[in-house]
Each structure stands twice: as C-alpha cells, then as structure tokens.
Amino acid sequence: MREALAAAIIDATDRAIIDHLQGGFPICERPYAQAAAALGIGEDELLERLQRLLDARVLTRFGPMFQVERMGGAFVLAAMRVPEANWQQVVDIVNAFPAVAHNYRRESDRACPFNMWFVLATETADGIAAAVRTIEAASGLPVFAFPKLREYFVEMKLPVRA
Structure with missing residues (x-):
C-alpha cells in the first residue's frame, strides 16, 4: 500500500510534464526528445516519468485521440x-x-x-x-x-x- 502511494506522489517536474503534454505533442522524428528538451529534461527521464505515472495510475492513458x-x-x-x-x-x-x-x-x-x-x-x-x-x-x-x-x-x- 505504501509503495503504491509513494509511486502516486508527483513532483514539480511531473506536474510540468502533465501540463505541457496536454495541449500538444510534437510531430517529428523524435517527439519525446523534443518534448523533453522543452521541459528541460532528458528524453530517457521523460519516458521513465511517463511510465511511472502510468504504472501508479496517476495517468490512466497517454496517447492520441482519434476521430x-x-x-x-x-x-x-x-x-x-x-x-x-x-x-x-x-x-x-x-x-x-x-x-x-x-x-x-x-x-x-x-x-x-x-x-x-x-x-x-x-x-x-x-x-x-x-x-x-x-x-x-x-x-x-x-x-x-x-x-x-x-x-x-x-x-x-x-x-x-x-
């Protein structure tokens, strides 16, 4: 229980990621690298943080919305x-x-x-x-x-x- 709660705690960088990626995701060859650079972090760190937020169910989904x-x-x-x-x-x-x-x-x-x-x-x-x-x-x-x-x-x- 404590591990799940600890995993659900988000810091300022997590909040910045969530805020930044709600409004637009780069369409380019390396979108995660571009998004990470805009946030002032590395691509690997962005990917690790997104996965942790998904695993902890802070985010339930991360992906495009299609019509x-x-x-x-x-x-x-x-x-x-x-x-x-x-x-x-x-x-x-x-x-x-x-x-x-x-x-x-x-x-x-x-x-x-x-x-x-x-x-x-x-x-x-x-x-x-x-x-x-x-x-x-x-x-x-x-x-x-x-x-x-x-x-x-x-x-x-x-x-x-x-």
Missing part, C-alpha cells in the same frame, strides 16, 4: 445491468475484448438502472453490432449501445497543482 469515424470505424457508449454477485466475472469478460475501453462502474437507480459503462470502438461501422452480440453471448447479459447523436468538442486542459 474513429473519419477512419471508417465507429464507437458507442455502452451499458449493462450487472448483478452484484457476477460483477467481477462480467468485468473480466467485458475487459477481455479489445474493442472495449474506459470500463467503469456507476451506481444504478430507477432513473438509470445501468451499473457498468464502457466505450466500444471498432475498425468498421458494422463492428459495433458484432461486438455487442459477442459480449452478450460471453456474459449472458444484454448490452445497451448508445450511439453518438451529435458531436461536441470541449477542449479541457487541467492544470496540475501542488
């Missing part, structure tokens, strides 16, 4: 009603599919009876229906897909404070 539809793919927000007794089993089943991302738990109520939410992303538009069917067959539970009706772009950069 999958422009590449011929599709994505939807999906939800399930998972009985508490089967929760971990269903989590393991759902997370085993490469099309699944951002799986998380929410408390359900009458207004929203779903307690498992995840994003499905596939290489083709018809891949969503196939992924839903496959997850339903593997879990024995229905998957409810909520396709995007309209797209909004909200650029949100979060400053990392001490």
Whole structure:
C-alpha cells in the first residue's frame, strides 16, 4: 500500500510534464526528445516519468485521440445491468475484448438502472453490432449501445497543482 502511494506522489517536474503534454505533442522524428528538451529534461527521464505515472495510475492513458469515424470505424457508449454477485466475472469478460475501453462502474437507480459503462470502438461501422452480440453471448447479459447523436468538442486542459 505504501509503495503504491509513494509511486502516486508527483513532483514539480511531473506536474510540468502533465501540463505541457496536454495541449500538444510534437510531430517529428523524435517527439519525446523534443518534448523533453522543452521541459528541460532528458528524453530517457521523460519516458521513465511517463511510465511511472502510468504504472501508479496517476495517468490512466497517454496517447492520441482519434476521430474513429473519419477512419471508417465507429464507437458507442455502452451499458449493462450487472448483478452484484457476477460483477467481477462480467468485468473480466467485458475487459477481455479489445474493442472495449474506459470500463467503469456507476451506481444504478430507477432513473438509470445501468451499473457498468464502457466505450466500444471498432475498425468498421458494422463492428459495433458484432461486438455487442459477442459480449452478450460471453456474459449472458444484454448490452445497451448508445450511439453518438451529435458531436461536441470541449477542449479541457487541467492544470496540475501542488
């Protein structure tokens, strides 16, 4: 427990990395070297720090955001009603599919009876229906897909404070 907490502690350099890389990543032959130079550190140090932040779950993801539809793919927000007794089993089943991302738990109520939410992303538009069917067959539970009706772009950069 202490090791995980110690790994999650970030210093001023970590904060600078997070702040700097939220708004843009260099597109060049050695992007990490260029980003590191802008931060006043070495490329190896930047890579090591990013890996430590990911391992400690300070960062849950580091990578580009793609508009999958422009590449011929599709994505939807999906939800399930998972009985508490089967929760971990269903989590393991759902997370085993490469099309699944951002799986998380929410408390359900009458207004929203779903307690498992995840994003499905596939290489083709018809891949969503196939992924839903496959997850339903593997879990024995229905998957409810909520396709995007309209797209909004909200650029949100979060400053990392001490």
